[in-house]
Amino acid sequence: MLHTIDHELLRTFVAIVDHGGFTRAAQAVNRTQSAVSMQIKRLEEDVIQRPLFERQGRQMHLTSEGTTLLGYARRILALQGEALNMLREPDMVGRVRIGVPDDFVMRFLPGILKSFSQTWPLVDVEVQCAPSSELLGRQQGSLDLSIVTREVGQEIGTILRREETVWVVAESHPVHRQSPLPLALFEEPCFCRRHACNALTRAGRQYRIAYSSPSLATLQAVVGAGLAVSALMKSLVTPGMRTLDESDGLPPLPDGSIVLLRSPEATSPAVDGLAQHIVEGFRA
Template sequence: MLQTIDHELLRTFVAIVDHGGFTHAAKAVNRTQSAVSMQIKRLEEDVIQRQLFERQGRRMLLTSEGTTLLGYARRILDLHGEALTMLRQPDMIGKVKLGVPDDYVMRFLPGILKSFSHHWPLIDVEVHCAPSSVLLNRHKDQLDLSIVTREVGNEIGEILLQDQTVWVVAGSHTTHQQSPLPLALFEEPCFCRRHACNALSRVGLSYRVAYSSPSLATLQAVVGAGLAVSAWMKSLVTPGMRILDEADGFPPLPDASIVLLRASDTPSPAVAGLAQHIIEEFKL
């Protein structure tokens, strides 16, 4: 009769790999270190009958057999979790339509989707990328959830984060010293664009909007190449960018709010689940 593998042994095995050793794995699976050691000994000697780990100093390295088992173990545990989700909470399946500006795709979306997929692997997430102004017009009838940017004091929905709007320039360039000042700004309508232009006009700085795009990635590329100065939220500033302030002759800009919009006051469990994961990600 074909021998089976206890999924708890596999869970401990994967935890050792993911957490880099027996000590941290023991905390992850809520067992003592000696219990974890006994589980691996049982897995190696009684079930697999192969050595799964070898020590190199303080490091635990997988043997070739351990590497083979790891792939199968992850698949088995994923299927186990998927089956329990389906049987225990059959309402947590379906599709959620999420609207988000591309500003936040790289900064926030990976963590949100990874966490959500881990807990609810059977829900399909349909991501719609568009500027906040477009999402505001679509969120009621075309989207379940939307993450958008709003002016402070003009928020609707649930505030996820309030952030400072800052001037940015490539750290290795002096583009901010040019006159007229070349700007790379979001397309109209965008209140960050309006605030930036108004602020420069108030202090008498001559400028021109040299580049305009709905995409943050495009603006980052333009600024990174030393072609222009831009303005966006501080949480979106990437390495290699320098923040300009009043010491550089640049006026302060108003803060902005990132908010979560729900299309319905009585969302499905799937929509409510994703909303909660979004909220938790912005707390980090």
């Protein structure tokens, strides 16, 4: 007789891998830790008849059989979700157009889109990357959702999070000691650029805008090469950079807000779903 695998066992198995252990997985699947342990014992002994995990000290790692099962489990669960969505909710298909600055593409978007695709596997997502100022102009008609940065007190839409704006420099290059101070900033209009220049002027610190770009990757590369100092939201600071403060001779900067805008015409359930995943992704 051909054995079948209960999808709840697979869901618990995947949750253990994704959440890094039995305790967090139990919270994710809304079961007790002992119930999760019993499910895995049943999966290992009665179904697969092979160990799926092995302990190394306090850490748990997949066995080779566990690694093989993980790939199949993800595919089975995704296919099941797709079938149910198609049969129960035919409107869970379509396309959502989202605009986002490249500042947040690598930092936030992968996790958001992965989570969204698990719930809405048949919805196509069109991503347009552009600075916040451009996305504000595209909001009417060409985009359903936009993630943009705004000054505190001037937010419109849903506030996703507020963050410090910080000065950053390469860890091994004290370029902030130069005078005039070389800066690498986003192109106008950008409130981070404006606040940085205004703060330096008020502090009596001479500066020059040595590099200007609409691309976060460009600014990060310039800073990482030790060529200039930049002003970025704190979540955009990458390894190899260090933040600067008044002890380094640089004035404090105002916080900034990340907000979610929605077109009035965007009323589909798919847009609702992606908007909720964006809110959860940024607030996690």
